[in-house]
Amino acid sequence: MPELPEVETVRRGLLKIATDRQIVGIDVLYGKTITNDVELFKEALIGQTINTVDRRGKYLLFRFSNQLTMVSHLRMEGKYFNLPESEVPRKHTHVVFHFNDQTKLCYNDTRKFGRMTLVKTGEEMQVAGLKTIGPEPTDTTLTVEYLVNIMAKSRREIKPFLLDQSKVAGLGNIYVDEVLWMSRINPLEPVNHLTTQQITKLRANIINELATATKHHGTTVHSYTTAFGDAGEFQNQLHAYGNAGKPCERCGTTMIKTKVAQRGTTYCPHCQVLGA
Ligand SMILES: [Zn+2]
Missing domain, CATH: 1.10.8.50 (Helicase, Ruva Protein; domain 3)
Structure with a gap:
């Protein structure tokens, strides 16, 4: 299971491959990955841009241009990678975000345990797991x-x-x-x-x-x-x-x-x- 250093590394990668591009389409190939209603999830995000990606503990927080936040937990095997639109997603790809620059962000998860939850920005700390999360292990936050x-x-x-x-x-x-x-x-x-x-x-x-x-x-x-x-x-x-x-x-x-x-x-x- 990815721990803080691995999730933080994924976050830094996402800043380079997923931010500042407009989402023009979303494919959800395994519906359980999304804890929201899948159609509402797509509707809310198509046309939006990922402004940045934050992290709290092992949770990734995708910040969208319309004041929504997607909480993503990779669990055992979740991974994000980017591909040009011309390339077919690999096996075990469950969610695809198509961008307006002819690239796509694919979420791949062989174990299928990873979850994405869309909430209003500011309400992410009410999501299960984040609601009870302990201090971040840094010099200022973990005393x-x-x-x-x-x-x-x-x-x-x-x-x-x-x-x-x-x-x-x-x-x-x-x-x-x-x-x-x-x-x-x-x-x-x-x-x-x-x-x-x-x-x-x-x-x-x-x-x-x-x-x-x-x-x-x-x-x-x-x-x-x-x-x-x-x-x-x-x-x-x-x-x-x-x-x-x-x-x-x-x-x-x-x-x-x-x-x-x-x-x-x-x-x-x-x-x-x-x-x-
Ligand atoms: Zn020893």
Whole structure:
């Protein structure tokens, strides 16, 4: 599933391939992708222009010229790419936005879990998922005080806690394993056991890791590509995810893969001791 760095990379690509062009037609080939009435969706957007694309957590926010916003979540495998009108869309293309410059923006999703919801601009935070979303993981929006406060009230294990988008926006399985390894925290550690010092370090690692991965256009595992069909480059800089059975880069102990909250989880049993 694309996490914050991958979604942000998609957003930056969309700014280049989808903005400032007028939509002259829309094909919806798989109706469930659109949570609105499909005919009303088309009617509302044909003739409009995508002014810009914003992001909140893992949600893309397409801002249209008529004060409408399309909230798009890629879920497992959603992708956007652009094609010249002369080219036939690839397999698993579910929505096509035709532009007035003889190009089209195609939404492709092999798993069909991705969704698009059109709302009035300003009402996007009422959409399910965004309504409860936690702070964006940046220096100004994710404060130590906030984390110390909510962690003190919860006995949940740190891994599911960080995967919960209502606590912190943007993290998924890969980057949670990475930041826990960097912070030397066991994925099963109850969050109310963490010290302010540990939380401070964890917060800094979350912010730095997501920013660095974004700089490298995200991580490519399975099928994620940028809006230009390129692979990300950050997979070469992962220390925990995908490293099970390999020596820990810090201490040489063999990295272990287990399941936490139904998710494959890789950690170092020496550096990330429970209750340390
Ligand atoms: Zn280690």
